[in-house]
Amino acid sequence: MAHQVSVSYRAILALAAPVSLSLFLPQISFFTNTAFLGQLGERELGVNGVAGIFYLLLQMIGYGFATGIQTQLSRRSGEVSPALLGKTLANGFLMSGLLGVGLLILAQLLSPLVFSAGMKDAEHIRLATGFLQVRMFGLLPLLVLQVFQAFFLATGQTKTLIVGSAVLVVTNIVFDYGLIFGKGPFPELGLNGAALASVLAEAAELLVLIAVFIYRKQPQRYGLNRAAFKPDMALIRHSLSVGAPLMLQYAFSIGGWEIFFLMVEHLGTRALAASQILRSVFGLLGMTTWAFSSVTSSMVSNLMGQERQQEVMVLIGKIARLSFSLTAGLVTLLLLFGQPFLSLYRDDPGLIAYAMPSLYVIVLAALVLSVATVYFNGVVGTGNTRISLLIEIACVSSYLLYCWLVVRRPDIPLHWAWGSEFVYWGGLLAFSIGYLTRGRWRTKQI
Numbered sequence: 118m119a120h121q122v123s124v125s126y127r128a129i130l131a132l133a134a135p136v137s138l139s140l141f142l143p144q145i146s147f148f149t150n151t152a153f154l155g156q157l158g159e160r161e162l163g164v165n166g167v168a169g170i171f172y173l174l175l176q177m178i179g180y181g182f183a184t185g186i187q188t189q190l191s192r193r194s195g196e197v198s199p200a201l202l203g204k205t206l207a208n209g210f211l212m213s214g215l216l217g218v219g220l221l222i223l224a225q226l227l228s229p230l231v232f233s234a235g236m237k238d239a240e241h242i243r244l245a246t247g248f249l250q251v252r253m254f255g256l257l258p259l260l261v262l263q264v265f266q267a268f269f270l271a272t273g274q275t276k277t278l279i280v281g282s283a284v285l286v287v288t289n290i291v292f293d294y295g296l297i298f299g300k301g302p303f304p305e306l307g308l309n310g311a312a313l314a315s316v317l318a319e320a321a322e323l324l325v326l327i328a329v330f331i332y333r334k335q336p337q338r339y340g341l342n343r344a345a346f347k348p349d350m351a352l353i354r355h356s357l358s359v360g361a362p363l364m365l366q367y368a369f370s371i372g373g374w375e376i377f378f379l380m381v382e383h384l385g386t387r388a389l390a391a392s393q394i395l396r397s398v399f400g401l402l403g404m405t406t407w408a409f410s411s412v413t414s415s416m417v418s419n420l421m422g423q424e425r426q427q428e429v430m431v432l433i434g435k436i437a438r439l440s441f442s443l444t445a446g447l448v449t450l451l452l453l454f455g456q457p458f459l460s461l462y463r464d465d466p467g468l469i470a471y472a473m474p475s476l477y478v479i480v481l482a483a484l485v486l487s488v489a490t491v492y493f494n495g496v497v498g499t500g501n502t503r504i505s506l507l508i509e510i511a512c513v514s515s516y517l518l519y520c521w522l523v524v525r526r527p528d529i530p531l532h533w534a535w536g537s538e539f540v541y542w543g544g545l546l547a548f549s550i551g552y553l554t555r556g557r558w559r560t561k562q563i
Contacts, residue, residue, distance in 0.1 A: 155463035163389030185360025187267035195422020203339030417498025
């Protein structure tokens with residue numbers, strides 16, 4: 118019932134490798150989805166970028182809450198407090214369900230207004246709104262799923278995440294192919310078929326993780342009985358005090374990216390389609406980094422639960438070196454084989470040539486990301502989520518200022534627009550290192 122971490126490279130990789138694989142598998146799904154839509158046309162490909170990021174915004178608000186729960190679960194695991202861990206988890210399930218309903222209603226009301234205000238092409242607006250009307254129903258299973266993922270990560274059961282991700286990928290690819298193109302017994306739904314396939318895949322992953330959770334008798338180990346699911350207002354307030362800043366933090370972060378894509382839409386259909394491809398590539402580049410960042414916040418919180426604060430900076434430094442090294446390997450491959458790789462999304466020489474300068478920009482930005490997100494999640498792991506929120510606000514504000522000055526110009530080359538990634542990730546790295554080196558986090562209680 119206790120999971121107490123060490124700071125060795127072996128311990129880091131033992132946790133990070135399964136998480137990395139669990140993140141890599143959904144990237145296969147995202148790659149396939151983008152490639153399928155690329156066969157429909159540049160318009161569908163580009164609109165999927167705008168509408169998909171709006172959904173990602175809602176998803177990451179839920180992820181912020183789940184990260185707050187994960188930080189608490191990791192601290193309880195380090196303290197060897199299984200009963201309190203179980204009660205925290207049970208209340209996390211209750212709150213994630215309520216949050217999912219709230220975000221679903223919010224998406225229903227706001228998405229038509231956002232797309233109408235931010236996009237100039239009427240067909241883009243129609244397609245984006247229709248896509249999200251289907252896609253938003255994945256929010257309810259997704260937010261509960263994120264809490265399950267937080268539990269398995271916090272208790273060191275990271276291999277379970279691979280099982281869930283594998284189910285998601287297989288389900289998504291099968292339904293993507295069937296529902297986008299109307300293959301087999303499925304109707305041809307085009308862009309909306311991609312949305313429905315993703316909803317079904319998220320529901321399938323949730324069912325699998327529930328089955329594993331019960332099969333391993335986790336409810337009995339952590340006391341998840343009827344009493345544990347009784348709302349505990351003190352615990353709920355405590356969970357929100359940790360999670361709410363993270364929810365706002367991710368809302369600012371992905372909200373800035375949504376504004377970026379809305380500005381790119383004004384550059385034309387080709388710029389929007391190229392940016393959706395580049396977004397997929399950026400996700401592949403960040404695959405190992407986001408695995409290491411998730412492990413960072415969990416391991417830092419666990420160390421603090423063991424009162425081993427003096428080892429935190431050593432741990433973060435080791436994780437950052439591993440993250441940078443693996444990302445550098447992926448960057449090298451893309452620099453060597455970028456053009457044929459982009460052709461897998463859409464075999465259009467004009468589109469590929471247009472996207473190549475921006476590809477060089479994002480692969481270099483990924484090197485900054487590989488270190489920045491590790492140090493930033495070190496801040497999150499200390500439990501001082503108000504500081505992480507302030508850092509996020511400062512970085513997103515700088516990012517949006519760059520977008521306002523550069524991206525909104527109709528004649529700007531696309532690679533200058535993607536240069537905004539250096540502004541964001543560079544700021545995140547500088548602020549995070551500055552906070553961690555001051556050391557005021559050492560006495561933070563959660």
